[in-house]
Every structure is written in structure tokens, then in C-alpha cells.
Amino acid sequence: MLEALIGGRITVCAMALQAAKLGLVIAVRYAHQRRQFGSANNEDLLIDYLSHQRRLFPLIAATYAYQITSHYVVEKFSKRSEKDARDIFLMACGIKSVATWHRCQTLQICREACGGFGFGASNRIGLYKNDADVDLTYEGDNTVLMQAVAKALLMEFKSYFTGAKAITGMLSYTYSKGHIGIFLRNKNFFVKRMASEAHLLDPEVLLDAFMYREFKVLRQLVKTLRNKVKNEKMSGTKAWNCSLDLVLKLATCYVERLTIEKFLEEIQRSDEGIKPVLNLLCVLFCLTKIEADMGWFLSNKYFAPVKAQAIENAINKVCAAMRDHSIALVNAFAIPEHVINAPIAGDYRSVVGVPDTKQQPFTLPLLSNNRFIDV
Secondary structure (H helix, E strand, C coil): CHHHHHHHHHHHHHHHHHHHHHHHHHHHHHHCCCEEEEECCEEEEHHHCHHHHHHHHHHHHHHHHHHHHHHHHHHHHHCCCCCCHHHHHHHHHHHHHHHHHHHHHHHHHHHHHCHHHHHCHHHCHHHHHHHHHHHHCCCCCHHHHHHHHHHHHHHHHHHHHHCCCCCCCCCHHHHHCCHHHHHHHHCCCCHHHCCCHHHHCCHHHHHHHHHHHHHHHHHHHHHHHHHHHHCCCCCHHHHHHCCHHHHHHHHHHHHHHHHHHHHHHHHHHCCHHHHHHHHHHHHHHHHHHHHHCHHHHHHCCCCCHHHHHHHHHHHHHHHHHHHHHHHHHHHCCCCCHHHHCCHHHCCCHHHHCCCCCCCCCCCCCCCHHHCCCCC
């Protein structure tokens, strides 16, 4: 039963990520050609605007991140045993959910980033949006799947205090690696105000923040459920329903932490020549996820305001560093041109039909072997 569900959800995840890649190839190639505003004789490329980089580059980073995690789940599934079937099932629930939500967001932003051309059927983004939208509920509604992930985390947490046998290893990282000490250390007066570039661009440091958040949200959820059942005399079902905001947040925290861990492991296995770029992608993924949930980190006093501002500035710096790699990064998806089949992903001037002397000839720089990693 579980094996059939795992296979289906892994497949849906792969389809969603492929659609996201197609959208990014089209949008990034177009942004490297299309000029808008600037001086009359030399308008600026879209890709040179920070606003455009902020829209597209985090999506590239997230696509790589989720692809790596998806590969990990596939590998675990291919070598599965009865013992770890439940663990794989829950990871598949989580990665399927975040990958399909990511696909939905990515195609919408890519559509907007291409202006009117992005709306045109010939450039395919709208078609991908329509064809792929079913993945949000296919093989399970994402919101329901994430509840299953959170429930498993709660059961795992309970097992550490009752002595019961854990049904998964989803929380073993917290206890086996002694990260509780790290959580306490990183909340001290000095660390939560550290804003140096070396500190903020260290993915291992950023991973600690995700571990702390997951552990803290888990504790908050346990405390909330206990209070509702014991003090407010709610039934278990009602207490769960009244806590679904924390339930879904916990599941998201788990998947994002798992994703970063697998990304760092992939970087360690990669060739030395591509590690710096992969590290940029991992850092950008971490920073943008932290920025999106900055309210939580500030309200829980994990970051001081000065560090929150420094994180915003760090994202801008990473985006600037990714600018010259962006074409190669999307080409590394290795999608055949006949599959992309979007006019603006080639020479968009041929779509317009009017020569533009201000534009430079468009070429497609490639990485060695046309890819960074097996994506």
C-alpha cells in the first residue's frame, strides 16, 4: 500500500520540478536578451535589475535544492526495506508537497517576468501552468500530506520520552548530534547579532537556524496540543484542528531542514570546480527561506533586527554573484531544445520581427557536459 503511494508521489514531484525547470529556462534566457529602460543608446538587460534577480534566482536555487532532495528520496525508495518504508513514505509526502507548490509559484513568476510574451501560448509557460496545476492535489492534497508529516514528527518526539520504539528516524538528527547545545549557543547575545558576510554566507551556520526553528516549532505544537486537551478539555480531534497552523508550519520546517542537509551532502560529493556555484545556490535557498519567515525568527529572538537587515543585504550580494552563472545554471537542466520549443528562449528578436541594433547576438553558454549535477 505504502509503496504504491510513494511511487506516485515521487513521480508527481519529478513532473512538477521538470515544469519549473522549463519555465526557468525560458524566463532566464529571455532576461539575458530583453533590454528595458536605461540610457537611450544602451538600455539595460532585464537580468541586470536586482528586482528581476530577486524574482528568478531564488527559484533556480530552490529547484536545485528540491531536485537533490527528490533524488535522495528516490534512492532511498530504490533500496527500501520494510523497516524504512514509513520514513520514505513521509519524506515523499513532504517533498511532493513543497515541490508542487514551488512549481506553481515558479511558473507564475516566470510568466510575469516575460511580460506579454510569457502570456502567449507559443512560449509555452501558460501551457505548462495549465497542464501541471493538477499536481497540487494529484496523489494527495498537499495540505493533508503535510499534516501526515507533522503527525509522524509528533509521534517520533513522543517516543524519545516514553521509551517507545520510534516508527521513523525523522528526529534522530536532534539527539544523535547534540544540536540542542547549538540551539542554545546560537541564541546568545553575540551570535544572534553577528552580521559578517562570512557568518551569513556559511550554509552550516544557516542550517543551525533551520534546525532550531524545527525543534522550537515542534515544542510549541506539543505544548499547544497538551494545553488544549488538558486545560481546555478539547477532544484530540478538535485540539488538532485548532492547531493546524502550527501543524503545517512544523511540516514545512522539517522539509526545508531536510532539503538543506541533502544539498550540503551533495556539495561535498561534487567536483571542486562546481562547489562554489552550488554553495551559492544553497546559501541563496537558505537566506530566502529565512527572509520569508523572518517574523518567526525575530519574534522568537533567534535573530536581532541588525542581523535581519544584514540577511536582506546578503541576498542581494548572492544574487549579484549569481548573475553570470544564471544561463549556465538553467542550461545545466539539460532540457532538449525541441522540448523547450519557446521562441523567446532562443532569439526573441525573431519573435518581434524587427531588427534591434542595440541588442547583442544571443548565445547559450554551457557548462562542461552541459550540467552541474545530475538534475
